[in-house]
Amino acid sequence: MALEKDVLDQLLDTLSRFVRERLVPLEHKVAEEDEIPPAIVEEMRAMGLFGLSIPEEYGGLGLSMEEEVQVAFQIGQTSPAFRSLIGTNNGIGSQGIVIDGTEEQKRRYLPGMAAGEIIGSFALTEPEAGSDAGSLRTTARRDGDHYVLNGTKRYITNAPHAGLFTVFARTDLESRDARGVSAFLVEAGTPGLSLGPNDRKMGQKGAHTCDVIFEDCRVPASAILGGKEGQGFKTAMKVLDRGRLHISAVCVGAAERLIRDSLAYAMERKQFGQPIAEFQLVQAMLADSRTEAYAGRCMVLETARRKDAGQTVSTDAACCKLFCAEMVGRVADRAVQIHGGAGYIADYGIERFFRDVRLFRIYEGTTQIQQLVIARNMIREAR
Template sequence: MTTETTRSAADEHEFVDAVEAWAEKELRPVARKYDLADEYPHEIVEQMKELGLFGATIGEAYGGLGLSAWTYAQIVIKVASVWMAPSGIFNSHLIMAAAIERNGTDAQKAAYLPRMASGEYRGSIGLTEPNAGSDLQAIRTVARRDGEHYVVNGSKTWITNSMHGHGTLLLVKTDPQAEPRHKGMSLLIADKGPGFNVVGKLKKMGYRAIDTCELTFEDYRVPVGQLLGGVEGKGFVQTAGGLELGRINVGARGAGIAEGAFKHALRYAQERDAFGKPIWQHQAIQLKLADMATQVEGAKLLLQQAATKYDRGERCDLEAAMAKLAGSEAGAECAQQAMRIFGGYSYSVEYEIERYYRDAMLMCIGEGTNEILRQVIAKQLVDRHRI
């Protein structure tokens, strides 16, 4: 191992520790307030800018931190273990940035990545539509070429960062008649402007405070130079590459929820007495704590495996799917078991554990439902081990 590599690893570890300290000092005291009020945390966003989180995985050449995917996943775990919602603000943004850095033209990279790294420009991912979630090839938003512009009509939904952000990486059909369907799909770097309408913030069970909105596009014009990579028909493939990092992130968010819920439960089990002794001494509680701890650590190891392959530039769709599945299921299971350990108090908003429970299920749905991911995993296993 070279001195440079050692120093870089030490720097990244130090940054993870700094984010953990920030989350404990700044996020934990205000999480309940913002969550219950469903209020966008502007002050927290400014602090995340100062920390450099909006440039976490963007290359240093563009002003970002250039962190590895595994370091980034650890940061997400630390943030989500305290309050999951803020991690979504920089996650969607960084998936857009990664797509531009991987697939964009030199002009697109120069125009967007430095501003994205600083947080001056905050982006989102415009994929999901009312009738197209996991089946992205079924999208209906169309971009028609008109001289030096594309004219976009259609709608998107569940788009995080769309109210307070500055633009979205928009998946459209540039050739609705193409067969197979994915060959007619393209990505546009879509800045807010006339015809780009943010309909309103969606009311959600959990993941509150974050601006998840519905968008409509009515004769919205995008310069041809905003076509990602400059070639039509590449959008589906470009999106698939971004989903790997997205699934690592969502898996990390799930693992963070799991870890946070477990820590709350472990502490409470030592503080709460029942039948003359701390409840952790009852076998039923011991079994829950043991299972929770094992799920947390198992999810982290799968995340590390997927992120390491991503960092090496290797194909990791199988590993990312497994990491997302394990992390999100760990989050949902640990949050539920923590609720059971807290008993009746778990239903009170005076205890934070109910927020973990409300937030956890989103991780099982977002970035590909776990049912779809199980199919992805099974197909990849057969492809890699054919007899």
């Protein structure tokens, strides 16, 4: 349900101040200590940021897709670690339950997720299965009124803090494709579920990932998402449009932050007796970045509006993810170049953003997967 315009404007204004006054000053600390301060987490809970996309009847804000991307434009203008903490609760960690969960599952988990009391985690990727989700090796064997899970999930966002895992496992042990995959809601602390050490990553310090390991982990049959076997891959596909648009909007926000910082630096930094912003080759980099970020913003907003109108946007959402993830990488590269030596030094934060945004081209579907999705949909539509 869309908010009244004045309510949305107030939310966006409050979030903008929160990002500028509370989060940006903490970016270096979060990167150095690899942790978001607990006080900030509490503030994010109080603002309702963990339940942006969760329906109001379950305690969330119930934002439309257009409203959610506008929020993502704002939260994207600071370290991605802050967005990552709330991201799974608003995206892949909750939307499977919202879309395909039973009413009992929705009432059991969504209010806690909306309040930030439960952190959701989406356990799909494995050591030998990422983009090819149909080749999952984690199994879920039926044993009376329970399923027994065995397997390992890799690079699972927010796993170290998660209270609930949406786990994809093969229930049809004879199948070799996605049709034999089901989704399970597995609570943290379930016997047989354990976590590996936190991953040491290239960037996005403060956003934590690790392996999730299942060794004869018994869960009740009621834990299967939606109460049906063989629907797991379909559920995963259903949440992708929203997830891809959300990430695209975060990329736009990050690009706009980098452009703002680059412009400010170029106007202050002097060479040959004048600000480097006066040099045409620097101006070209600024102009290219501004143009691409604007194009990304327009793409995301238009696709979000069409999704809210009930139109099928799978191809366009993939276009947004492809363009915006690649775009923010180019903007970050130009930002380093504009800053020169300062862009390579940690004090300015530009090199941190350069590393942080690299991940956007990989998760929630790599650039190459987006290309395949777009082209295959084009061919299907033409036929």
